[in-house]
Every structure is written in C-alpha cells, then in structure tokens.
Amino acid sequence: MRSSRSTALAMAGVLSLGLLAACSTDDDPSGDSTADGDKITITVAGLQPGAEQTAVDALDERVEQFEAKYPDIDIETQEYNWLASTFAADLAGGTLPDVFEVPATDTKVLIQNGQIADIDEQVKQLSYADDFNPEVLAAGLSDDGLVYAVPAKSIYAVALHYNRKLFTDAGLDPDKPPTTWDEVRAAAKTIKDATGVPGYAMMALDNAGGWQLTAAAYSRGGRTQVLDGDTYEATLTDPAVKESLQFLGDLKADGSLLENTQLGWGDVNSGFAAGQFAMYTSGSDIYTALVQNNGVTADNLDYGLTALPNDGDDSGTLGGGTYAAVAPQATAEEKDAAVKWIDFWYLSKLVDQDQAVADAKILAEQDPPQAVGTPTLPIFSKEQYETSLGWIQDYVNVPLDHMAGYTDVMFEQPVIPEAARATQETYGLLFPIVQAVMTDPGVDLDALLAEANTQSQALIDQAG
Known part of the structure; x- marks a missing residue:
C-alpha cells in the first residue's frame, strides 16, 4: 500500500465503496474530457501537491513531446x-x-465495483502487451482476465532507508548496514546514544502504520491473512505481528525511537530528509519522492538503502506499487487517448531506448536534477530492467553505490503481495495498536490483536 503508495506509495484512509463514477464524455459537456472536432482533451494525474518546480517542469516538457507526437490529443x-x-x-x-x-x-476492489474502465482492447494493442511480468500485471486484471489497470511506476518492495552520515557520526560503518532486526535495534541505540538523534522512526498515522506493521511481520515470517482452501482467514494474532510490535516497544524502552505517533507517508519522508532520525522502512523507490517533494540532493542527505531484514522461515518482503487506470465512463476515443498517454508517460521508457533516453535526459538536466535510476522491481523482466538501465546509464544520478544492500538482493529476496481481502480496512485496525505500543510498551498486545483479528475476519467475510 502506498499510499499513496504512494506511494506509496499515499497511504491514508479506508476505501469508501460506491458504484458511482463520473468521467466526462461527449454526452456530458460539463466533464473534463472534451472533443473538439477530431481533437480530444484528457486530464491526467500529474505530480503530488507541493512537488518541486523542477519536477513540474520536467512533466510539462514530456507533455509537449507527447502532444507533438499525437497532435490530435491535448493533455491537461x-x-x-x-x-x-x-x-x-x-x-x-x-x-x-x-x-x-x-x-x-x-x-481489485475498484474493478469489482465498476469504478475503473475496461482498457483491455487498448492495452492489447501495445507492442509489448505480452511482455508484462505476469505476477505484477495480475493486480490489474479482472476475474475473467481482462486488463483494467496496468503497473505504472514505483513497483517496490519495502526496504530499510538510512542516513549514512548519522551512521558515521555514531562510529558505525555505513557500508555495512543492519541485516537483522537485532542489528537494527542495536544500531538505533548506538546512534541515539552517540548523536542524540533518534535511531528509528515508524509510520503510525492512519493506514500507513498498519501497512508498515504488516511489512515487518512478513519480514519475520508472519502473515496478517492466509488462504485456507477457498476461505480467507485473518491472522493478526500471528506471533510475528506481536513480535514486530514488541520491537517498537523495545526501541522506545531503549530511548532510540522517535516518539511521534502521527507520522504518515509524507511526514516520515520530510522528517528523514531533515535528518530528524536515522532509519525507517518504506517502499524501495522512496528516493525519487525525497528528491521530488523534499528537495533531497546528494549534497544535503547522505542517503543509504538496504534490504529489509528477513528473519525466520517463510520470511519475505512486502511488495506493492502504483497502477494507472482510466475513469469508468470514458468513451472508446478517450480510452484510446488515455492508453497512449499511459504508454508514453509510464511504460515506453522501459521498453524503448529513445523514450528511455528522452525521459532520463529531461529529468537529469533540470536544476536541480530529478532522480534518474532509482531501483524498482521490474514491470517487465529482470533482463529488460537491466537493459533499460543500461540505456540511461549516462544520466543515472541516484547514489547506486549507497543502495547496494538492496540492489544486490532485490531479485532474490522473496516478495510477498499485500493481503487480498479487506486490505486497507485491516491496516486501519492495526495502526491504533502501533500507536498504542509506541506510547506504552506494556500495553496488552494479545488482547488488542485478538479484538482486531475478530474485526478483520468480519471485514474479510463481508468482502466475500
């Protein structure tokens, strides 16, 4: 979940289900999409509010290139x-x-509720339609295999982000980041004792807290939901969930935890960029957001990225990402235009060398430069990912040598998808428990998790 997300990956709130959708069509002159003779206008998701002007400029330049390529389409x-x-x-x-x-x-929920458009026909016309990583594409397919959303960006695994300067200041080797949760705890305490800066921070606001608690449980071999035959069962009482919560209590007892229970996705990024703490977990692609929204550069943050510790049997890393979709009442012409934009803005740079170089060049030549080369999981194949990275090697400006702890294992570390039923709602049940243990390490976790598990199962049963 990223919320979003993100992404991520944005991360707040419980999905309000409804069967309404309003996208303008030729029959609805009040909408955003309009046809003017043979010319069509569509609105597209741009950047997050507050993005750096250089990121906005880079997007505007790509829009100009798109409209030059497709003069019958206007992009807003x-x-x-x-x-x-x-x-x-x-x-x-x-x-x-x-x-x-x-x-x-x-x-999946949006597909089931008719809240996004069927774009199968348009996507199938793309030259690389058969080349998607099937495990990644699966989240955008309906039960009968039609394409409703395509993986677009920030396909990530949760990873550990760390401030290399604080490691150095505390006498730790930034080139040897923690590989176990015990080592994370020890490093957090060492950093706090030596520098006075909290060694660790945790997202705990709204669903972001449940999202990251789930990632921590996965990394210890636990699950928050399992499929038993045809039935999904809530497993919030899994020992790994409790262990992940106790870890936060231990950090608080050590005095090394940032004592802020109101950090969401954007908040924790801002705090990290400002050097307010040394480590946190989030999607592996966060460096791009740090540059885009927080003004991070190689000069003002000594950034490090390493793999999330995987301890125990069945451990793995929670994966997710951002998908591009089209409003459900789009006309066929609007869907054609929309998928052309999705191809141009999100995907062609991964499979077409000219587009890859054009996109990277624009980003790298902004002042200050935008991130080029941030590690993500492959939307297509590992081989295609490595090929596309080679195309843009002259423009890569992210500190890949400081990300080796992640990139060395990113294709081998097991990636586990988020729970299939009542995902956001379950995150909403978990984040208050995260906040509770961060406030009082002695809180009765067994009782809280048992009650949350009962509620989660009811939501799963309701979701069907």
Whole structure:
C-alpha cells in the first residue's frame, strides 16, 4: 500500500465503496474530457501537491513531446494524490483526472465495483502487451482476465532507508548496514546514544502504520491473512505481528525511537530528509519522492538503502506499487487517448531506448536534477530492467553505490503481495495498536490483536 503508495506509495484512509463514477464524455459537456472536432482533451494525474518546480517542469516538457507526437490529443495535467478515503466521492463529483493512479491494494476492489474502465482492447494493442511480468500485471486484471489497470511506476518492495552520515557520526560503518532486526535495534541505540538523534522512526498515522506493521511481520515470517482452501482467514494474532510490535516497544524502552505517533507517508519522508532520525522502512523507490517533494540532493542527505531484514522461515518482503487506470465512463476515443498517454508517460521508457533516453535526459538536466535510476522491481523482466538501465546509464544520478544492500538482493529476496481481502480496512485496525505500543510498551498486545483479528475476519467475510 502506498499510499499513496504512494506511494506509496499515499497511504491514508479506508476505501469508501460506491458504484458511482463520473468521467466526462461527449454526452456530458460539463466533464473534463472534451472533443473538439477530431481533437480530444484528457486530464491526467500529474505530480503530488507541493512537488518541486523542477519536477513540474520536467512533466510539462514530456507533455509537449507527447502532444507533438499525437497532435490530435491535448493533455491537461492535474495535481493528484491517491486517498482511498476520498476516492469514491471524488469520482462521483467528477474531480478525478481521466487517467489516475491507484495502489495495488485497491485495484481489485475498484474493478469489482465498476469504478475503473475496461482498457483491455487498448492495452492489447501495445507492442509489448505480452511482455508484462505476469505476477505484477495480475493486480490489474479482472476475474475473467481482462486488463483494467496496468503497473505504472514505483513497483517496490519495502526496504530499510538510512542516513549514512548519522551512521558515521555514531562510529558505525555505513557500508555495512543492519541485516537483522537485532542489528537494527542495536544500531538505533548506538546512534541515539552517540548523536542524540533518534535511531528509528515508524509510520503510525492512519493506514500507513498498519501497512508498515504488516511489512515487518512478513519480514519475520508472519502473515496478517492466509488462504485456507477457498476461505480467507485473518491472522493478526500471528506471533510475528506481536513480535514486530514488541520491537517498537523495545526501541522506545531503549530511548532510540522517535516518539511521534502521527507520522504518515509524507511526514516520515520530510522528517528523514531533515535528518530528524536515522532509519525507517518504506517502499524501495522512496528516493525519487525525497528528491521530488523534499528537495533531497546528494549534497544535503547522505542517503543509504538496504534490504529489509528477513528473519525466520517463510520470511519475505512486502511488495506493492502504483497502477494507472482510466475513469469508468470514458468513451472508446478517450480510452484510446488515455492508453497512449499511459504508454508514453509510464511504460515506453522501459521498453524503448529513445523514450528511455528522452525521459532520463529531461529529468537529469533540470536544476536541480530529478532522480534518474532509482531501483524498482521490474514491470517487465529482470533482463529488460537491466537493459533499460543500461540505456540511461549516462544520466543515472541516484547514489547506486549507497543502495547496494538492496540492489544486490532485490531479485532474490522473496516478495510477498499485500493481503487480498479487506486490505486497507485491516491496516486501519492495526495502526491504533502501533500507536498504542509506541506510547506504552506494556500495553496488552494479545488482547488488542485478538479484538482486531475478530474485526478483520468480519471485514474479510463481508468482502466475500
């Protein structure tokens, strides 16, 4: 979940379900998409509110290139940040762009509720339609295998982000980041004792807290939901969930935890960029957001990225990402235009050398430069990922040598998808428990998790 997300990956709120959708068509002159003779205008998700001007400039330049390639299509960009709690109302009110982004956790629900358009015909016409990583594409497919959303960006695994300067200041080797949770705890305490800066921070606001608690449980071999035959069962009482919560209590007892229970996705990024703490977990692609939204450069943050510790049997890393979708009442012409934009903005740079270089060149030549080369999991194949990275090697400006702890294992570390039923709602049940243990390490976790498990099962049963 990223919320979003993100992404991520935006991360707040519980999805309000509704069967309403409002995308303009030729029959609805009040909408955002209009046809003018043979010319069509569509609105598309742009950057998050508050993005750096250089990121906006880079997007504007790509829009100009798109409109030169497709003179019959006008693109209007719109600031956009996914919020599950407001999506249905925004869709009903016609305030969403025609092409918008959703986290992987919500694609299936939106498909089932008729809240995104069937774009199967348009996607199947793309030259690389058969080359998608099937495990990644699966989240955007309906039960009968039609394409409703495509993986677009920030396909990530949760990883550990760390401030290399604080490691150095505390006498730790930044080139040897922690590989176990015990080592994370020890490093956090060493950093706090030596520098006075908290060694670790945890997202705990709204669903972001449940998202990251789930990632921590996965990394210890636990699950928050399992499929038993044809039935999904809530497993919030899994020992790994409790162990992950106790870890936060231990950090608090050590005095090394940032004592802020109100950090969401954007908040924790801002705090990290400002050097307010040394380590946190989030999607492996966060460096791009740090540059885009927080003004991070190689000069003002000595950034490090390493794999999330995997301890115990069945351990793995929670994966997710952002998918591009089209508003449900789009006409065939609007869907054609929308998929052309999705191809151009999100995907062609991964499979076409000229597009890859054009995109990287624009980003790298901004002042200050935008991130080029941030590690992500492959939307297509590992081989294609490595090929496309080679195309843009002259423009890569992210500190890949400081990300080796992640990139060395990113294709071998097991990636586990988010729970299939009542995902966001279950995150909503978990984050208050995260906040509780961060406030009082002696809280009765067994009782809290048992009650949350009962509620989660009811939500799973309701979801069907």
